[in-house]
Amino acid sequence: xxxxxxxxxxxxxxxxxxxxxxxxxxxxxxxxxxxxxxxxxxxxxxxxxxxxxxxxxxxxxxxxxxxxxxxxxxxxxxxxxxxxxxxxxxxxxxxxxxxxx
Numbered sequence: 001x002x003x004x005x006x007x008x009x010x011x012x013x014x015x016x017x018x019x020x021x022x023x024x025x026x027x028x029x030x031x032x033x034x035x036x037x038x039x040x041x042x043x044x045x046x047x048x049x050x051x052x053x054x055x056x057x058x059x060x061x062x063x064x065x066x067x068x069x070x071x072x073x074x075x076x077x078x079x080x081x082x083x084x085x086x087x088x089x090x091x092x093x094x095x096x097x098x099x100x101x
Contacts, residue, residue: 005041047061048060066087069081
């Protein structure tokens with residue numbers, strides 16, 4: 001893995017945020033390198049791309065424990081959370097549906 005890809009892997013979340021944070025660590029990293037690397041990581045199963053609608057998406061490590069997301073529709077801020085009651089309900093209801101987390 002290249003040095004640039006290692007930097008990008010360390011600052012995962014939204015692609016724009018990844019670019020800004022990566023450039024702060026290595027000014028030679030371009031937005032094209034970020035998007036190319038994200039696609040490579042997604043294709044390799046390292047990352048999951050989560051689509052939240054209205055053009056909002058987020059990248060997360062594929063091996064994370066299951067969790068859910070709350071989205072502030074005004075600011076776009078994403079809050080990750082886990083809740084045992086919600087997990088139990090999802091386990092009862094979701095086997096009949098095919099959802100991607």
